[in-house]
Amino acid sequence: MILLVAFAAHVARAAGEDSVHLDSLYLKGARGMVPCNDGSFVGGYINCPTFPPGYYESDHCDRPVLTRSWDGGKTWVVEDVGAPTYAYSGIVRLRGGVLLTAHNSWLYGFLTSTDNGRTWQATFDTTQATPVLSVGEVIGMLFRDHRGLLYWKLGGELHVSLDNGKTFIWLRYSDLREGYYVLPTDGLLVTHTVGSGSSPGSIQMSFNHGRSWSQTLKGYDQGTFGKEDSMSTLTGCVIIRDTVAVDDRFGYYPDGGHNYQPIPRTMYWHRKEHVWTSGRFLQSFGINGIMDSTECWFTGAFATLALGPEDTVQRAVSRDIPVDSIPPEGDTMIYTRGRLYDHFYDLDGNIHPHGSNVYVPRRAPRPVSRLDRLYTCTGVEYVVGGHHLDTVILDPSRSVNARLSYTITPNKRLSTIVIEAVDTTRPMHFTMMVDDSITGRQWFSDSVMTVTKPVVALGRFYLDTILTCTYPEGPFMWYYNDTLMPHRIVGANADSVIFKPKPGKYKVMAKSPFGCDVWSNEVSITTTAIEESGDSENGRYSAYPDNDGNIHVRWTGFGPTPSSITVFDILGRRLEADVRISGNEAVVDCEDHQKMVLIMISTGKAVHVLRVLRPQ
Numbered sequence: 267m268i269l270l271v272a273f274a275a276h277v278a279r280a281a282g283e284d285s286v287h288l289d290s291l292y293l294k295g296a297r298g299m300v301p302c303n304d305g306s307f308v309g310g311y312i313n314c315p316t317f318p319p320g321y322y323e324s325d326h327c328d329r330p331v332l333t334r335s336w337d338g339g340k341t342w343v344v345e346d347v348g349a350p351t352y353a354y355s356g357i358v359r360l361r362g363g364v365l366l367t368a369h370n371s372w373l374y375g376f377l378t379s380t381d382n383g384r385t386w387q388a389t390f391d392t393t394q395a396t397p398v399l400s401v402g403e404v405i406g407m408l409f410r411d412h413r414g415l416l417y418w419k420l421g422g423e424l425h426v427s428l429d430n431g432k433t434f435i436w437l438r439y440s441d442l443r444e445g446y447y448v449l450p451t452d453g454l455l456v457t458h459t460v461g462s463g464s465s466p467g468s469i470q471m472s473f474n475h476g477r478s479w480s481q482t483l484k485g486y487d488q489g490t491f492g493k494e495d496s497m498s499t500l501t502g503c504v505i506i507r508d509t510v511a512v513d514d515r516f517g518y519y520p521d522g523g524h525n526y527q528p529i530p531r532t533m534y535w536h537r538k539e540h541v542w543t544s545g546r547f548l549q550s551f552g553i554n555g556i557m558d559s560t561e562c563w564f565t566g567a568f569a570t571l572a573l574g575p576e577d578t579v580q581r582a583v584s585r586d587i588p589v590d591s592i593p594p595e596g597d598t599m600i601y602t603r604g605r606l607y608d609h610f611y612d613l614d615g616n617i618h619p620h621g622s623n624v625y626v627p628r629r630a631p632r633p634v635s636r637l638d639r640l641y642t643c644t645g646v647e648y649v650v651g652g653h654h655l656d657t658v659i660l661d662p663s664r665s666v667n668a669r670l671s672y673t674i675t676p677n678k679r680l681s682t683i684v685i686e687a688v689d690t691t692r693p694m695h696f697t698m699m700v701d702d703s704i705t706g707r708q709w710f711s712d713s714v715m716t717v718t719k720p721v722v723a724l725g726r727f728y729l730d731t732i733l734t735c736t737y738p739e740g741p742f743m744w745y746y747n748d749t750l751m752p753h754r755i756v757g758a759n760a761d762s763v764i765f766k767p768k769p770g771k772y773k774v775m776a777k778s779p780f781g782c783d784v785w786s787n788e789v790s791i792t793t794t795a796i797e798e799s800g801d802s803e804n805g806r807y808s809a810y811p812d813n814d815g816n817i818h819v820r821w822t823g824f825g826p827t828p829s830s831i832t833v834f835d836i837l838g839r840r841l842e843a844d845v846r847i848s849g850n851e852a853v854v855d856c857e858d859h860q861k862m863v864l865i866m867i868s869t870g871k872a873v874h875v876l877r878v879l880r881p882q
Contacts, residue, residue, distance in 0.1 A: 305675030338613030468498030
């Protein structure tokens with residue numbers, strides 16, 4: 267028997283004490299309502315009304331358009347925009363209200379808008395850019411997380427940028443065949459494949475910001491849920507308030523394989539517990555879904571279905587419902603390919619299926635909601651939405667080291683709030699109150715902690731020198747002699763280990779959990795890191811220890827007498843040593859009795875490095 271647990275309990279455990287203040291909609295970035303500084307919303311991405319059915323995402327558009335709403339997302343109009351082409355990837359909001367989207371015609375190209383989406387400019391030199399040649403080279407599913415990291419899908423793999431798309435890291439092995447999610451606030455990454463037929467579907471998660479991946483749930487597991495001869499197919503995955511929910515078409519054969527007994531269920535993964543458990547059955551997910559403030563679940567790929575807390579079976583929403591578009595003559599509210607992709611939740615509490623010109627009337631008013639949160643290193647920037655916003659007040663009794671400033675748009679629907687630390691060397695905590703003359707007061711609490719930095723260290727892997735970086739807080743990029751290191755395949759080098767580093771200076775740059783650009787310590791590799799060799803054109807050099815701990819260096823043939831002999835430890839640090847040369851031999855007396863040392867022999871024309879293992 268499936269245990270049906272109230273979904274609110276799952277949400278509270280997953281989101282913590284702040285769960286009552288969270289927005290009911292988890293915006294994945296693309297196709298959601300994107301707030302603008304003038305009080306309007308733009309409808310998800312730049313579209314093209316002139317495309318025929320079956321177009322390719324890389325096709326050029328002669329007339330790009332945006333949908334815009336001035337009443338909190340309830341009704342929408344279509345407007346022409348000054349953009350070079352349409353953008354399938356979606357639109358994300360950057361700090362200060364700058365909007366960003368991908369450029370479909372150029373590989374790894376982006377566009378930004380500083381006038382609320384009316385005009386768009388390339389962020390790169392188009393004369394030096396690489397043109398897109400196929401659909402697989404078009405950026406899709408653009409998303410920005412709470413610290414400012416930019417994620418996107420390209421060619422079946424996940425990419426991330428620490429600097430708004432100027433450079434990027436390729437997150438290998440992400441297996442991105444369907445969708446992905448970035449769970450706030452810890453940056454957990456989730457990718458999924460939808461099961462059907464002989465393909466069971468699976469859920470992959472990364473707990474270290476994409477450096478490695480684990481398959482945490484897989485369909486068709488035999489004997490799952492305490493039943494023999496059982497099977498399951500994962501047919502959908504969504505995120506609801508920081509909780510992963512998976513539609514599992516589970517069933518088993520109670521009589522040895524003759525009659526199949528379906529027991530469909532919804533599996534939940536909670537961020538704190540890190541385990542999968544069954545809970546409230548949400549039935550079909552479609553492409554995505556949304557839950558309103560009354561815990562009613564809306565979903566559907568070609569039609570909207572609703573499942574309220576009191577319902578046991580999903581019910582189809584009538585098509586005889588209000589229209590939300592006011593298009594110019596001859597236009598429609600176009601999204602993509604005539605299919606419903608996702609739903610969104612307007613500020614009044616109505617549910618809107620994308621790709622349709624209707625909305626589902628609200629079951630209850632939506633409270634003041636946080637629509638965006640972006641940490642700025644020294645503080646945090648919020649965008650909140652309401653019905654008629656009045657004031658924003660910092661609660662001094664529950665705030666430490668914080669100061670607040672805010673603006674409210676002329677239509678009273680949106681407010682941009684900036685909370686900064688008074689002393690940037692100390693942690694900041696705050697609680698603020700947002701007053702709305704229609705829906706009342708809402709509280710929001712947050713913290714900004716001090717910065718942690720990556721650590722780069724020299725080490726050994728068997729007999730090879732290696733460089734390692736430790737930074738559990740997020741992805742990072744290597745710099746060599748103050749220049750970004752490219753990965754050997756594509757993007758920037760973000761590996762945890764660099765083998766056999768060349769001589770030079772190494773460090774990494776990362777983004778802290780609170781939006782700071784942080785740099786590691788710098789490590790210098792000396793010439794002791796060159797490939798070991800004892801051969802020269804005219805002879806061979808060798809070294810061995812004696813029983814007293816001295817090191818003897820000899821050269822044979824017609825090799826020249828060394829101009830210098832220097833001793834280093836395995837981390838490249840120079841050791842004090844007394845060198846006495848006589849004939850074809852040198853005796854090196856090193857007071858530091860490390861077991862393994864490196865002997866660097868310089869002849870003026872060549873340098874040789876020898877390893878010596880001394881007795882202890």
